[in-house]
Amino acid sequence: MERYEPLKIEEKWQKIWEKEKPFRxxxxxxxPKMMLAEMFPYPSGAGxxxxxxxxxxxxxxxxRFFEQQRLNVLRPFGYxxxxxxxxxxxxKTGTAPQEVTKVNIENFRKQxxxxxxxxxxxxxxxxxxxxxxxxxQWCFLQLYKKGLAYQKESYQWWCPEDKTVLxxxxxEGGKCWRCGSEVxxxxxxxxxxxxxxxxxxxxxxxxxxxxxxxxxxxxxxxxGRSVGSEIEFKVAGAEDxxxxxxxxxxxxxxxxxxxxxxxPSVEFLVNDDTKEAVLEYKKxxxxxxxxxxxxxxxxxxxxxxxxxxxxATKSKIPIYVADYVLAGYGTGAIMAVPAYDERDRExxxxxxxxxxxxxxxxxxxxxxxxxxxxxxDWLISRQRYWGCPIPIAYDKEGNPHPIPEDQxxxxxxxxxxxxxxxxxxxxxSKAKDxxxxxxxxxxxxxxxxxxxxxxxxxxxxxxxxxxxxxKQAWDKEAISYWEPLDYYVGGDHAVAHLLYIRFWCxxxxxxxxxxxxxxxxxxxxxxxxxxxxxxxxxxxxxxVIDPLDVINDGYGADTLRTYEMFIGPYDQDAxxxxxxxxxxxxxxxxxxxxxxxxxxxPRPAGPSPRAAGANSRAxxxxxxxxxxxxxxxxxxxxxxxxxxxxxxxxxxxxxxxMEYVNELYKTGAGEEDLVxxxxxxxxxxxxxxxxxxxKLGADDEWPKWDEKYLVSETVEVVVQVNGKLxxxxxxxxxxxxxEDKIIDLALADEKVKKYxxxxxxxxxxxxxxxxxxxxx
RNA sequence: GCCCGAGUGGCGGAAUUGGUAUACGCGUUCGACUUAAAAUCGAAUGGUGAAAACCAUAUGGGUUCAAGUCCCAUCUCGGGCACCA
Numbered sequence: 001m002e003r004y005e006p007l008k009i010e011e012k013w014q015k016i017w018e019k020e021k022p023f024r025x026x027x028x029x030x031x032p033k034m035m036l037a038e039m040f041p042y043p044s045g046a047g048x049x050x051x052x053x054x055x056x057x058x059x060x061x062x063x064r065f066f067e068q069q070r071l072n073v074l075r076p077f078g079y080x081x082x083x084x085x086x087x088x089x090x091x092k093t094g095t096a097p098q099e100v101t102k103v104n105i106e107n108f109r110k111q112x113x114x115x116x117x118x119x120x121x122x123x124x125x126x127x128x129x130x131x132x133x134x135x136x137q138w139c140f141l142q143l144y145k146k147g148l149a150y151q152k153e154s155y156q157w158w159c160p161e162d163k164t165v166l167x168x169x170x171x172e173g174g175k176c177w178r179c180g181s182e183v184x185x186x187x188x189x190x191x192x193x194x195x196x197x198x199x200x201x202x203x204x205x206x207x208x209x210x211x212x213x214x215x216x217x218x219x220x221x222x223x224g225r226s227v228g229s230e231i232e233f234k235v236a237g238a239e240d241x242x243x244x245x246x247x248x249x250x251x252x253x254x255x256x257x258x259x260x261x262x263x264p265s266v267e268f269l270v271n272d273d274t275k276e277a278v279l280e281y282k283k284x285x286x287x288x289x290x291x292x293x294x295x296x297x298x299x300x301x302x303x304x305x306x307x308x309x310x311x312a313t314k315s316k317i318p319i320y321v322a323d324y325v326l327a328g329y330g331t332g333a334i335m336a337v338p339a340y341d342e343r344d345r346e347x348x349x350x351x352x353x354x355x356x357x358x359x360x361x362x363x364x365x366x367x368x369x370x371x372x373x374x375x376x377d378w379l380i381s382r383q384r385y386w387g388c389p390i391p392i393a394y395d396k397e398g399n400p401h402p403i404p405e406d407q408x409x410x411x412x413x414x415x416x417x418x419x420x421x422x423x424x425x426x427x428x429s430k431a432k433d434x435x436x437x438x439x440x441x442x443x444x445x446x447x448x449x450x451x452x453x454x455x456x457x458x459x460x461x462x463x464x465x466x467x468x469x470x471k472q473a474w475d476k477e478a479i480s481y482w483e484p485l486d487y488y489v490g491g492d493h494a495v496a497h498l499l500y501i502r503f504w505c506x507x508x509x510x511x512x513x514x515x516x517x518x519x520x521x522x523x524x525x526x527x528x529x530x531x532x533x534x535x536x537x538x539x540x541x542x543x544v545i546d547p548l549d550v551i552n553d554g555y556g557a558d559t560l561r562t563y564e565m566f567i568g569p570y571d572q573d574a575x576x577x578x579x580x581x582x583x584x585x586x587x588x589x590x591x592x593x594x595x596x597x598x599x600x601x602p603r604p605a606g607p608s609p610r611a612a613g614a615n616s617r618a619x620x621x622x623x624x625x626x627x628x629x630x631x632x633x634x635x636x637x638x639x640x641x642x643x644x645x646x647x648x649x650x651x652x653x654x655x656x657x658m659e660y661v662n663e664l665y666k667t668g669a670g671e672e673d674l675v676x677x678x679x680x681x682x683x684x685x686x687x688x689x690x691x692x693x694x695k696l697g698a699d700d701e702w703p704k705w706d707e708k709y710l711v712s713e714t715v716e717v718v719v720q721v722n723g724k725l726x727x728x729x730x731x732x733x734x735x736x737x738x739e740d741k742i743i744d745l746a747l748a749d750e751k752v753k754k755y756x757x758x759x760x761x762x763x764x765x766x767x768x769x770x771x772x773x774x775x776x
Numbered sequence: 777g778c779c780c781g782a783g784u785g786g787c788g789g790a791a792u793u794g795g796u797a798u799a800c801g802c803g804u805u806c807g808a809c810u811u812a813a814a815a816u817c818g819a820a821u822g823g824u825g826a827a828a829a830c831c832a833u834a835u836g837g838g839u840u841c842a843a844g845u846c847c848c849a850u851c852u853c854g855g856g857c858a859c860c861a
Contacts, residue, residue: 214856217780221857228861245861258861297777297859324859334861343859374860494856566801568789573854577788583801589816643792652790655800662800665817718796723842725796764841769795775841 004592006556010687014113023118025074027481033074034066035482037461039490039497040078040125043104044085048111049537050529050576051491053547054564058526058650059489060117061565064683065645067118068702074482075118076464078125079105082133082453087386090418097386098414101128111548115557116686123467127388127456132463134409135473136456137391139504141402142511144392148194151400154379155262155286158186185286191390191449192377195503199223199373201517202502211523212571215494222495224374229367230331233257233308233317238268241308241319244330247340248367251312252358254335255348257319258301261285262327266304269319274305278321285323299324299347310335311366313358322347330372378500380452385418385427387450393437394445401439410446426450454497458504461485461519473513480515488520491528498523524648527573529564534575545576558685559585565650565684584654588688590661591681594669595692630673631709633663638705641680650684657681671696676703719746720773727751739765746772 017023027033038059041052063075079101086097105126112119125132143149159181175182195202203223206216228246235241241257259266261282270278281302301322310317324343325334338348338355348355381390389410391403403410413434418427428434428448435446459473465482466475484505498520505519530536531543538544550560563584568574637660644653657680664673675698682689682700693700715736719727727749735741743763746752756776764773 214780218856221779224857224860226860243861247861299859322859324861326860329860336861341861343861346859372860566788572782574788577802580788580802586816587801593816647792649792651788652800655790658800716796720796720842723795723840728796762841764795766795766842768793771795771842773795773841 004589004596004688006558006588006688007551007554009691010114010116010557013687013690014116017116018113021122023075023120024122025072025120027478028072029481031072033482034063034071034486035074035464036063036066036487037076037464037485037489039488039493040080040457040460041108042083042085043079043081043101043108045089045100045104045107046539047107048115048547050545050547050564053115053560054529054567054570055489055491055526056112056115056117057561057564058524058570058648059487060115060561060686061645061650061683062487062489063118064686065702068679068682068700070701073118074120074123074464076123076125076467077112077117077119077121078123078460078464079108079127080453080457080460081105081126081128082387082450082456084384084386087384087418090386094416094418096414097418098128101126114548114551115561118686123464125460125463125467127453127460128386128412130409130411131470132460133388133456135463136388136451136459137403137408137410138405138473139459139508140391140451140455141405143193143507144402146507146511148197148507149380150192150194151189152192152377153187153189155185156188156190158184158188160184182287190379190381192379193455193503195378195500196373196375198503198506199225199375201506202499205502205518209518209523210521212525215498215523215525218494219499222375222499225371226373227369227371230370231311231335231367233311233335235265235269235306235308235319238306239265241265241333242331243333243335244370244372245335245367247337249360249362250337250340250358251310251335251366252361253337253339253356254310254312254317255338255354255356256317256336257308258322258325258334258336258344258347259304259319260325260327260332261321261323263321263332265333266321269304269306271305274303277302278304281321297324299343299350301347301351303351312361318353320347320351328376329374378452378454378503380455381449382452383420383426383448384450385412385415387453388456389428390447390449390451392447393439394447395442400447401444403437404439407437454500457497458500459508461488461501462508462514476513476515484516484518485520487522487524489524489526491526494525524570526570527568529567530573530575532576532578537576545578550581555581555585556687558588558688562588562654562684566654568651570648570650587654587658587661588685590665591677591685591692592688594661594664594677595674595695629667630664630670632712633660633667634673634676635705635709637680638676638703639710642702642705645683654684657684679703715770717742717746718769718771719749719752720771721752721755722775723773726755736767736770739767743772746774 036059038055059075063073067073081101086100089095089100090097109124127133127136140149160183203220203225206219209216226246228244229248230242230244231248231251232240232242241259243257266278266282281300299322301320301324304319304321306319307316308319309315324347325332336344336347336353338345338353339357345355347353389412391408391410392400393403394400413428413431415427415431417430420426421429425448428446428450435448437444437446462474462479462483465478469475501519505514506517508514509517528536531541531545533543535541535543547560551557559581563581566584567577567580637656640656641653644650644656657677660677664677669677674692675696678689678692678696678698679700679702682693689700711733714730714732717729717731717736718725719729727746729742729745729749731742731745743765746763747756747760752774756774758776761775763775765771766773
């Protein structure tokens with residue numbers, strides 16, 4: 001082989017890896033471990049996109065980096081397969097989601113293998129595989145047993161035309177986004193996980209995580225803990241009203257109460273004069289979506305006709321209903337203190353209510369301490385077919401019963417009509433035989449809701465430790481060795497998924513199934529890759545870059561991977577630049593050229609075609625190197641690349657390698673220089689690096705640097721005059737220790753002398769920076 | 777509205793503790809090789825200027841021997857939260 005032919009090399013090494021399975025991991029007690037994973041993908045029909053490649057390659061660079069340091073590394077892979085796209089496709093085409101999923105997974109697997117990832121393919125998991133979701137159901141039952149999976153009536157958007165529940169985002173101007181009919185709020189019984197039980201721990205443990213501050217802040221805001229008090233206000237002829245406030249000290253200024261429209265007391269507070277107006281207000285308010293309520297911040301409201309007694313001032317204060325008070329937060333009722341609260345002031349001004357600048361009271365005499373959270377319990381019911389069946393059945397009275405664990409999995413029945421039925425229940429309600437189940441001799445009807453997909457992904461990281469286990473969800477011993485996960489990489493789900501896995505972890509730790517309380521040590525949150533025009537890639541805009549095209553155009557996977565690491569800081573969004581891909585190809589070509597003799601050859605058919613290097617090795621070897629000459633740059637590049645990878649500065653690590661290669665072309669490369677290059681290159685371009693190492697007869701063990709080689713005999717000292725660069729001196733490392741001598745040398749410099757005629761006020765010598773500043 | 781980031785050549789971006797601003801790559805220009813083109817190799821490339829030099833890290837101030845980096849104010853962009861009492 002004489003020229004760099006990436007596709008040929010890559011096929012060769014991928015075959016070798018397929019056969020020899022070097023990435024298979026097993027527990028090795030006593031050997032330090034490292035476990036890494038990306039957020040597993042939803043395998044869409046479109047296949048891998050460049051965003052996946054960035055995400056997976058970050059994991060792969062770290063995986064290979066640690067593997068080359070001879071840690072015991074586990075890098076598994078899986079697919080998050082339940083979800084709406086496959087179901088919608090089924091409704092449209094009649095193709096079973098099972099089938100579509102199977103095809104898509106095969107495609108994803110094939111494409112991931114083309115990228116040369118160091119994946120332990122033996123641990124592949126798939127959330128819609130009954131062998132997997134059986135244990136998702138088991139997890140549900142554990143939560144159910146402890147009362148953390150429960151049913152509750154709650155208001156949902158309901159379209160009477162489509163007979164289905166709608167998400168808040170699917171309601172526009174009070175109308176259904178599909179058919180345009182007016183939607184209603186309907187009380188429905190839904191399943192929830194009681195994540196609020198862990199609110200305090202989820203919040204308190206955030207600070208210790210090695211996660212991006214951005215994500216940590218988002219989770220803190222989401223949990224939204226406020227410490228305050230609940231205070232009772234007596235109401236003549238009706239039940240007392242309890243309000244929540246974080247400012248009980250302002251109670252002397254509370255001049256009216258406000259209830260949320262949904263507050264249960266509202267209907268008992270109205271009188272004949274106010275009833276009509278209040279109920280109409282309530283009706284209108286409930287029709288508004290949360291989004292609409294947020295958009296229009298103009299205060300609205302209506303007087304109930306009732307009064308309460310302020311326990312501090314003993315005065316009679318009116319009770320209003322207004323939608324700026326949220327039903328779901330605190331008690332759904334507030335004491336309004338217009339003197340201290342901007343929103344209350346706005347309302348008071350509009351309705352001409354008294355604003356009293358009362359004194360603050362020192363302590364909370366009137367209420368009881370209370371902590372509230374913005375976070376709500378996690379609604380997990382989905383009226384869909386393509387999800388994990390909730391392992392519950394109902395008796396004749398409608399009471400829920402758990403499916404016994406030995407009857408798991410509750411299999412998804414194969415059906416042909418995926419359309420939800422008339423009542424808005426999932427298509428499962430039409431599987432009449434499946435619905436019937438006998439528990440303890442009693443005939444029951446199965447739950448037709450399926451679980452939110454986030455439930456399936458809340459425990460998959462633990463399944464990776466023993467995905468073949470048929471007796472339990474995970475093997476605690478294997479988990480104890482591998483987990484918690486050392487690195488988790490993704491660019492989505494900042495709150496939802498990353499909060500849910502923390503919640504389940506704490507729960508299963510409490511149950512004794514997990515030996516740790518946080519599932520992910522370090523989180524890397526990568527940015528998006530946008531189209532060359534800087535816009536989001538989308539089919540409709542026709543600006544999508546297909547990674548497989550980049551490979552097949554002749555650049556190969558190594559170029560694609562290295563380019564995506566070089567494109568910019570991993571955590572920032574970046575725009576694809578087709579021409580820069582060519583630059584990375586050129587770099588890899590130069591690496592190749594240093595090791596293999598080469599000649600010009602055919603070029604890739606890509607938009608920025610590049611051919612293989614000519615005479616490069618000859619050029620490099622012409623001035624045969626003295627090994628010593630390169631020792632410093634060799635140790636420097638080892639240090640740079642190693643430290644950059646530890647800091648996730650993948651872009652500058654690649655830049656360092658480019659610089660090193662440029663240097664080797666100038667000075668000529670020795671055997672050792674090339675071995676180091678190949679080893680450092682391997683995390684980014686594993687196929688090419690493997691080929692180089694094979695040729696050089698070297699292993700891939702990560703090289704070490706020695707600080708003593710980083711010091712050269714002479715150093716350059718910068719001379720500034722009044723902070724401006726005026727001269728550079730070459731001095732021996734020895735002389736660098738002699739401040740007086742260095743300063744004399746600087747002052748004697750011709751270029752410096754020009755500026756020192758008027759005398760020198762003082763001189764500053766900074767040894768660390770190798771810099772002198774002369775103040776005149 | 778509140779909170780958090782960011783703003784550096786023609787472009788993507790470097791600059792790790794306040795110490796040589798613009799690493800690396802793209803693009804552009806010139807040269808070598810070639811009948812020619814591509815590829816490859818080499819050189820140059822912040823601006824003004826013949827040069828010396830001066831001016832440049834969003835804008836305006838400040839601290840310092842020294843500021844892209846620290847402080848104050850302003851502008852712009854991005855992200856998150858958004859009536860949470």
